[in-house]
Amino acid sequence: MIIQLDPHISVEQREALSQQIKNIRYKTTHVKTQFGEYLIGVGKQEFDIRRIGSMPGIRDIHRVSDDYKLVSKKWKVEDTNIELGPGLHAGTGNFTLMAGPCSIEDESQVVAIINHLVANGVTLMRGGVYKPRSSPYSFRGLGLEGLQMWHHHAQAAGIKIITEVMMVEQIAPMADYIDIFQVGARNSQNFNLLDALGEVDKPVLLKRGMSGTIDELLQSAEYIFSHGNEKIMLCERGIRTYETAYRNTMDINAIAMLKEKTHLPVIADPSHGIGLRSLVGRVALASVMAGADGVIMEVHPTPEKAASDGQQTLNFQEAGRLYQGLRDAYELRRQLERHV
Amino acid sequence: MIIQLDPHISVEQREALSQQIKNIRYKTTHVKTQFGEYLIGVGKQEFDIRRIGSMPGIRDIHRVSDDYKLVSKKWKVEDTNIELGPGLHAGTGNFTLMAGPCSIEDESQVVAIINHLVANGVTLMRGGVYKPRSSPYSFRGLGLEGLQMWHHHAQAAGIKIITEVMMVEQIAPMADYIDIFQVGARNSQNFNLLDALGEVDKPVLLKRGMSGTIDELLQSAEYIFSHGNEKIMLCERGIRTYETAYRNTMDINAIAMLKEKTHLPVIADPSHGIGLRSLVGRVALASVMAGADGVIMEVHPTPEKAASDGQQTLNFQEAGRLYQGLRDAYELRRQLERHV
């Protein structure tokens, strides 16, 4: 049960509501976000929803049988549009492209990629400065200093930054230099990190876990939302299966299904989804057709020399062609949707 | 190593070739198909390929390092076009639509679907008369009698038939009434069945096993080809993963990769790929964008009353809209490919 409170609800009205909920023995969580105030009730008893819905101080009330509540389409039927920056939105009606290297490596790499993005009308740049690596002996990123250098150039060129945050302590220092926090697959159920990102007023791109279910992804998003941040994008980046011919198995079904289950924007990551440079384009196009609101992909001036993920990274020429193809595919999908 | 023989190779030339291969200690398999004659050599010794290639009676010779040989693109770079009937081809440049019910149920169902297909310009009808069912107590199909009834109506309407064959003994009696043999996921490594289908001059649609690898699928195709039948289409129909939100996980990566590994046409089965009626369309469109040469899908006059698979079957209106969307998506993909 989700009860959206009226911004002008009085103290007495709150108390009356509280009492009413106690009567039906629902356990409630109070949620206050940038955009609203909600009570989430969990319980089993049958009750007349109109009885609560008609109380003063309540904007609306919905039953939500899913394990997740605030991110469910059962509550909010209309798709959410998230403001990523002035005039820049993600969600239905907007096609969001994000591109950049796996790792931020140095100034010349950053500048080259920014120029490439500007030339292609892409306004969001991805890149890692804190890198989760299986081995402690691998390159773990340039850290905050690298981020500041990157920010300096990106800001000058009007490019927004999306980058991965790995732990709670990094949030505050990073906040001044980034536009979107990314939560990586390995942290998809790092609940303390999700809690903390709920308290920040920055968009979050939440990746599905390596073997996360649709339901777990949505519940992880619920952590962020219920801690106060409604600006969430979900990201399908391939799952782990028995097939070893590719790095991951892009789960196109997940894109289609997420668009049915949640009002949040869904972004596809074809680079990790297949992990093979020659096939990233096909998977990206397929993802758009399946319903993705955007694509995040890896691009590098010289993929074969990249510090990480070179095997799944496009060069500028390949990427440039793909951006256009993706926009065309998005247009076609929108047309087809209108006919339905 | 694949050696394609000249149709006019003489007995002496064969013997000389045989001797040459013995010298390098390769184990050979002799393959004769509708379209050619080949020697497949497997061995480890280094040798000068020109030495054999320049012998009289040999059309060409290729090294193929893959575990599969004749179905590999390393041998045959050009995509194969398969004749499914007069003027009807599958493979690059042709978009192949197949639709129909999970099970053939009765005459009125068959007639209704044929009318629907004709009205929508779809010339290939799928349907099961021998049904592999997990439980021995489930409906197992109408069998040969059902097929004959179906054939009667299909032929009159100019519709081709694709249907599943489950065992060697069924091949001969079915052959007169079908246009394409389908091998189901559970029989993807039923090698005796594959052997036998290699000896028939009918196209075969070979489905990937429930947890079959790309490599296993291609080796299963190699069984059919090496027993004499080059008319093979591969079918991606979703794999078994940990995710339980859908029946199977459509492996879009497989479509993209198969088009890179093999010259055979690749068909997508979105109905089994996701198993949810409301999402079949999105998955079908994505499959086309990923490179599929065609789509096979389930349609029924009244899906909610279907004898099997109703939950993943489209009705006529949904299907009609989707055919058009798929054709549009195919056109866009072809355009994008031309720009690459």
Next chain:
Amino acid sequence: MIIQLDPHISVEQREALSQQIKNIRYKTTHVKTQFGEYLIGVGKQEFDIRRIGSMPGIRDIHRVSDDYKLVSKKWKVEDTNIELGPGLHAGTGNFTLMAGPCSIEDESQVVAIINHLVANGVTLMRGGVYKPRSSPYSFRGLGLEGLQMWHHHAQAAGIKIITEVMMVEQIAPMADYIDIFQVGARNSQNFNLLDALGEVDKPVLLKRGMSGTIDELLQSAEYIFSHGNEKIMLCERGIRTYETAYRNTMDINAIAMLKEKTHLPVIADPSHGIGLRSLVGRVALASVMAGADGVIMEVHPTPEKAASDGQQTLNFQEAGRLYQGLRDAYELRRQLERHV
């Protein structure tokens, strides 16, 4: 619903029963096996089970909510013991060891292994004469001739033969030379083969599919049982997962759970379950502890020279030690079970 009929049920009693079942609209399947006669009813209507149970000509009646019926423990609480030969049983209270090569290769190999088995008190020999191989260019076994040679030596030594059957046509010619038919993982849902094995009075060892579920395995067994053959053993041989460190992932849970769900004996195949010679022993011991009624394993005079599966095959010394360890583990498990 399972109704076990009295052997002396009269024609009138059958008709009365038939009428009674029609009244509650259950669909029935008539099953006649070596050991009994049953009616399997599938339906949804509520009814008073005593009403049917008290009719003359009926031995007993049980509701079975599982998708499988005759193989369910909900019907038959006592574990089944299967006679494999005079004085040789599989099932609770008997520990069944089967060992032998992946492929039957030649006479000297067969004789050596038979001598090894006799010396170690192992009475069942496994070995393949029809080999399912991913590639058409691999060794596919010695066929019927190899089986006859093997049978000649085995019979002389008092050793029973278990070997894989791959297609319906092989059943009759093989029947004279084998003691147990094995159904391989790739044929676990080859329903026509299961049907046919239901009509033979020989024990069948049914392997779980490469990615078969517990439920599918039991339903496959139900095919055999419901076609007339109650002599079924189930075999856990590892499943396909994302982990590539071993050939398959032995599913120890399956052994424990099968013993809870079915009255049929459960055999473990640690050789395929892990696929690594140095670890086969540990997995075998674990399987016994989890509840396996027996173990089937690969042994060869010189594993490194075996025609197939050498990497997971024990030599005589390793195998000899393991047989003893397995017997000790079985004893301990039986003791622990008595204390429960």
Next chain:
Amino acid sequence: MIIQLDPHISVEQREALSQQIKNIRYKTTHVKTQFGEYLIGVGKQEFDIRRIGSMPGIRDIHRVSDDYKLVSKKWKVEDTNIELGPGLHAGTGNFTLMAGPCSIEDESQVVAIINHLVANGVTLMRGGVYKPRSSPYSFRGLGLEGLQMWHHHAQAAGIKIITEVMMVEQIAPMADYIDIFQVGARNSQNFNLLDALGEVDKPVLLKRGMSGTIDELLQSAEYIFSHGNEKIMLCERGIRTYETAYRNTMDINAIAMLKEKTHLPVIADPSHGIGLRSLVGRVALASVMAGADGVIMEVHPTPEKAASDGQQTLNFQEAGRLYQGLRDAYELRRQLERHV
């Protein structure tokens, strides 16, 4: 390459060594733990290992081709024994039992379980005070206060505490009240947490990720070791597969293989490994037979009323019987190992 330094290595010797390594262009990481000082070198150039090994100030040197180094058996052939407390060790020759509830709930629960453990000679108690839960609306544990209460009773009874730590900030406040830090499956690749646990002189039980590979688990352990803490135990707790009959699929192969790959102790968690109360015992016994150095399991006075995981938790009577069975199985395994 692992170079173990002599504790008395001089500054000049360090410099000479440094120079030598620079010459072969290896990238080195300096590691200082409770027990030793190491240089880990990663590089590709061939070199004469004796040349470095014979330098003064070096205790020994080993090539280690695995992706993990310090946790590899290629370096340290002898199994490691970890001191968990005075007179209490984990590792070969010691069988380690840990039992307790999923969640610490209240004082009476804690006292009851401690009494049960004492009565059964179990000295390590598990229990969660910080609980990772899929949903933000579920019970998330009693936190530090609960831990202090638990510690109070445990210490009085001579029981050691193992409990999960979820984030870096929790380490310091928890350290005074716990004996072993547990890293849960969801944090198996939370590298910042692993780094921080490397800087603590407390044993760490590291669980395998929900779909973690053997290799990833060992590399995660390498994080802890290379940051200074050698006291690591690995824990197999079941993986995520397509099979839905149980919560997870216990990977018995992993236990066998880990004992071959690493010198660290390996603990089995059968409660999560199968997730079904009636089968936990069988899986636990199997795990011991496969080579586990210990078992961690869930026990509760009244499992049906437990705040979490009740369906996989044993009551005192069941647990008591199982402890004894596990000790018997361990004895048998040790006997069998001696005969090998």
